[in-house]
Amino acid sequence: LDTRVLEEARDRQDRMTKPPGSLGVLEDISVQLAGLAGECPPPIPEPAAVAVFAGDHGVHAQGVTPWPQEVTAQMVHNFLEGGAVVNALARQVGAGVTVVDVGVVGDLPGAAGLLPRKVARGTADFTRGPAMTREQALQALEGGIEVARDLVSAGNRCLVTGDMGIANTTPAAALVCAFTGADPARATGRGTGVDDATFEHKVDVVRRALAANPVDPADPIGTLAALGGLEHAALAGFVLGGAALRVPVLLDGVIAGSAALAAAAISPEALGACFAGHRSSEPGHSLALDHLGLRPLVDLELRLGEGSGALLALPLLQGAARVLRDVATFDDAGVSTAHA
């Protein structure tokens, strides 16, 4: 972040026709956007593109979710038909939707809006060894970087993370444990909704995955390979790609949060481009946000994924930039200031 521009943006916030500090967190967001862009006021982060990275998970065989694995591919179809929540919210806020197959088990027919970047037909069951090879993790990561680059080349000025992958909160919990040191009982959540027995089992599965894969968080690629999903690795690359281009990356829930932990471990500067769209009800997401020092913009107990929470926050991010661009200063507007 450009420190001179950060200072300029803070100064402008204090001269605009409103009490200093009265826009709360929105002021911090606007300052970060300016520092990221290297100019004050910053460009409004629009148009925005949500990339939904889809993958399957070998750990699904361990019975961590009541949803059949085929739902991943079915939901990809639903995204491409425009019938899912991510589509509805993207339409409402004016964002485009791109689906990226990084690791769906089944074959997906070519379609407009689908980027075929399949690295593998799902990951391996990480309770028995690494989920991916190091090469697979790197390939997915590079795929994410390329998607970010292509979306920005196409004119997008904001990247929004999305994900789809039945069972993908299980690797997310494992990644949160590896990068934050949290115990699986604290980092594991109920995902799309599991009963008490399945939840206890899921915690045990995460614990066994960590035992089967002794990772070093200082080796983020190795950690992603052992404990991640293909969409988690791709999302880490997506964050890095956006940050390298100084484009804001609006993060969705625990999948993006766990990927951002990996991205920050690879390149701490990438966090300067990251904005936490929301806090999901997955406990591992709060652990990730705390570890990253990110404050969520929306906190409404969503636990869907797809990019839904981040899309809700998109107008707030855009509004923060718009305020810094459009609002008159006391001098310009001829408005009196407070007595000292």
Add this chain to the structure above:
Amino acid sequence: LDTRVLEEARDRQDRMTKPPGSLGVLEDISVQLAGLAGECPPPIPEPAAVAVFAGDHGVHAQGVTPWPQEVTAQMVHNFLEGGAVVNALARQVGAGVTVVDVGVVGDLPGAAGLLPRKVARGTADFTRGPAMTREQALQALEGGIEVARDLVSAGNRCLVTGDMGIANTTPAAALVCAFTGADPARATGRGTGVDDATFEHKVDVVRRALAANPVDPADPIGTLAALGGLEHAALAGFVLGGAALRVPVLLDGVIAGSAALAAAAISPEALGACFAGHRSSEPGHSLALDHLGLRPLVDLELRLGEGSGALLALPLLQGAARVLRDVATFDDAGVSTAHA
């Protein structure tokens, strides 16, 4: 709210292609919108209009704020020029801005976007007696009802509350005390930002106002007249007017919250149309929201007023309705459901 439609909306939320409950608070919002409209799915609440009710306050003479009273009129001018935060955020989310003079001290030249509905040149100092006569409070209330009716007649499908009035958090705190029973020390905030000494003085002013005006909260008009501002009374009418037309009313901060307490005391059913856009950092606002049973959509420490917090929440309200309209069901999309 139409209970049959509420049921229909809940059922539809459970059949859409997402885990049941996974949209958290957004599902509740969508159900309330359906029940309010009497149809499922409900219309998307757009276009939206923010009405900024402006007034001055006799209690300003007690030194409750460092801002000169003339700033109220200067900011009205700023709104009409499009240079304030409310204008910037309204542009970002596609809402129209209307300013309503219900009680500014000075004369305001006629201008496009300004509705002249002046009831008085500010209120009286309520530490020495009632802020308004009962007739003035009723006239302001009726003015607010009419503004709601006119904006809906003009095609708006969502009403957003806004306010401007130097010193207006002081009467808001007094109203919160009267309607919730809270002590002034808990209900009073720092408004646009006052130092410790001024804050202590402000608490004392609220306490003296309550002592000078023994009100009965079961007489909400009398309470508004004694302790309110003209914009608070008008906003209570705006809420009632929107609710009567079954149009959602998106509430901003503590000024709207205190007005909603009065509106709910007049007609409890009006709450069915109310959505809390945000939680401001004014402590009285949280007391009002708790008393009303409203959960804020955005919670980012804003304390500006003007309608800024509510405008940030507008896309969330619209997104909630959009989801219920657009998202495919499991049956329609051919997506498998979870195993029982």
